[in-house]
Amino acid sequence: MRVHTDYLWFNTKQRQEFIRITDEVAKIVEASGVSEGMVLVSAMHITAAVYVNDWEDGLIHDFQQWLEKLAPAGLPYRHHQTGEDNADAHLKRTLMGHQVIVPITKGKLDLGPWEQVFYAEFDGQRRKRVVVKVMGE
Amino acid sequence: MRVHTDYLWFNTKQRQEFIRITDEVAKIVEASGVSEGMVLVSAMHITAAVYVNDWEDGLIHDFQQWLEKLAPAGLPYRHHQTGEDNADAHLKRTLMGHQVIVPITKGKLDLGPWEQVFYAEFDGQRRKRVVVKVMGE
Amino acid sequence: MRVHTDYLWFNTKQRQEFIRITDEVAKIVEASGVSEGMVLVSAMHITAAVYVNDWEDGLIHDFQQWLEKLAPAGLPYRHHQTGEDNADAHLKRTLMGHQVIVPITKGKLDLGPWEQVFYAEFDGQRRKRVVVKVMGE
Numbered sequence: 001m002r003v004h005t006d007y008l009w010f011n012t013k014q015r016q017e018f019i020r021i022t023d024e025v026a027k028i029v030e031a032s033g034v035s036e037g038m039v040l041v042s043a044m045h046i047t048a049a050v051y052v053n054d055w056e057d058g059l060i061h062d063f064q065q066w067l068e069k070l071a072p073a074g075l076p077y078r079h080h081q082t083g084e085d086n087a088d089a090h091l092k093r094t095l096m097g098h099q100v101i102v103p104i105t106k107g108k109l110d111l112g113p114w115e116q117v118f119y120a121e122f123d124g125q126r127r128k129r130v131v132v133k134v135m136g137e
Numbered sequence: 138m139r140v141h142t143d144y145l146w147f148n149t150k151q152r153q154e155f156i157r158i159t160d161e162v163a164k165i166v167e168a169s170g171v172s173e174g175m176v177l178v179s180a181m182h183i184t185a186a187v188y189v190n191d192w193e194d195g196l197i198h199d200f201q202q203w204l205e206k207l208a209p210a211g212l213p214y215r216h217h218q219t220g221e222d223n224a225d226a227h228l229k230r231t232l233m234g235h236q237v238i239v240p241i242t243k244g245k246l247d248l249g250p251w252e253q254v255f256y257a258e259f260d261g262q263r264r265k266r267v268v269v270k271v272m273g274e
Numbered sequence: 275m276r277v278h279t280d281y282l283w284f285n286t287k288q289r290q291e292f293i294r295i296t297d298e299v300a301k302i303v304e305a306s307g308v309s310e311g312m313v314l315v316s317a318m319h320i321t322a323a324v325y326v327n328d329w330e331d332g333l334i335h336d337f338q339q340w341l342e343k344l345a346p347a348g349l350p351y352r353h354h355q356t357g358e359d360n361a362d363a364h365l366k367r368t369l370m371g372h373q374v375i376v377p378i379t380k381g382k383l384d385l386g387p388w389e390q391v392f393y394a395e396f397d398g399q400r401r402k403r404v405v406v407k408v409m410g411e
Contacts, residue, residue: 003411038272044389046327046386046388058217059227062224063228066228077333079330087336095231096231105142110270115181195352200365233368237372238373252318
C-alpha cells in the first residue's frame with residue numbers, strides 16, 4: 001500500500017477565481033506511483049472550493065452568477081461583526097463543495113470525458129493551499 | 138489490500154430521473170471481496186449526481202421541485218451560447234453532489250437505517266456512467 | 275494496511291444544533307494507529323450533515339439563516355403526506371453535505387488553520403449516529 005501527500009499553492013490576483021487543476025493532480029498521482037486507488041483533493045481554507053465540472057468559460061460565468069444569487073456578498077452577515085467581510089465566500093464554497101475524490105485506474109485519473117477538477121477561490125489575493133492525498137497500490 | 142473497479146451504465150427514458158442504486162453498489166462490493174474499507178460511487182458525467190437520502194417518492198418530488206426553484210431550466214445561461222441547453226443540469230448536480238463514499242464494515246455497506254444511494258440524472262436519454270471504486274482488505 | 279471503525283452518537287436538545295467534532299474525530303484516528311491515510315466522517319441519518327468550516331458563532335448563525343432561506347421549514351412538502359414534518363431537514367443537509375474525508379498525515383488530521391469538522395443536526399431530539407472510518411497504514 002502506498003500513501004503519498006502533496007500540496008498545491010494558490011495566490012490569486014482576483015478575489016474570486018476558478019482555476020483548472022486536473023493536470024496538477026494527475027502529476028501528483030503519477031509521482032505517487034499508485035496505479036489503483038483514489039486521490040483526495042481538498043481545499044485547506046474555508047473560503048475555497050474544489051469541484052468537478054465542465055471546462056467551459058460560459059458555464060464558469062453561469063456558476064459565478066448563480067452563486068452570487070444564492071449566496072450574495074455584501075449582506076449584513078453576523079460573521080462580519082468579527083471584522084471579516086467574507087461570509088458569502090464561506091457559503092459559496094459550501095454550495096460548490098470543498099473536496100473531491102478521483103479514482104485512479106491503470107495509473108490514470110479515471111474521469112469521464114468532460115470531467116475536470118477545479119479550484120474555486122472566493123476570497124483570494126493571499127496564499128492558500130489544497131491538499132492532495134493519494135492512496136492505493 | 139484490494140482495489141476493485143466497476144461501472145454502472147444508465148440511459149434514462151426521461152431527461153430527469155432519480156434511480157436507487159444501493160443494491161447495485163452492494164453487489165459490486167460483494168464481488169470485490171473487500172470486507173473492511175470504503176467504496177466511492179461517483180458520476181462520470183457532469184450533469185448527473187450521486188447522493189444519499191431517503192427512498193420516498195414524495196421526498197424525491199420535493200427534491201426535484203426545490204432544485205427547479207434554486208437552479209431553474211430555461212434561463213439565458215451563457216453556457217447555452219455553445220449550443221448546449223443544459224446549464225441548469227450542471228447547477229442541479231452541484232447542489233446534490235456528484236459522489237459519495239460508503240464505508241464497508243464486515244462485508245456490508247455500513248449505512249444507517251434510511252440511507253439509500255441514488256443516481257440523479259438531469260440530462261439523460263443517452264448512455265452515461267458511474268464509477269464504483271472499492272478499496273480495502 | 276489498517277482499517278478502523280467507530281461511531282459518534284448524538285442526541286441534541288434542540289431540533290437544530292451545530293456541534294464541533296474535530297477533537298472526537300482526532301481521538302478515533304489516534305486510536306486507529308493510522309499515521310498516513312484518510313478518515314471518512316459520514317452522517318448515518320438523512321436529516322443531518324457533516325461539514326468542514328469555521329468555528330465562529332456568527333458564521334454558524336449565518337449558515338442557519340441562509341439554510342432557512344434556501345430550504346425553508348413549514349412549506350407544504352409532499353414528503354409530509356407520509357406523516358413526516360422534516361422535508362426541509364433533508365434539503366438543508368443536502369446543501370451542507372453529509373460527509374467529509376480528512377487526510378491523515380504524520381498521525382494527525384491534516385487540516386488547514388481554520389478547518390473544523392462539524393456535525394449539523396436538522397431534526398434532532400433523538401439518538402443519531404455518525405460513522406468514522408479510518409483507512410491507511
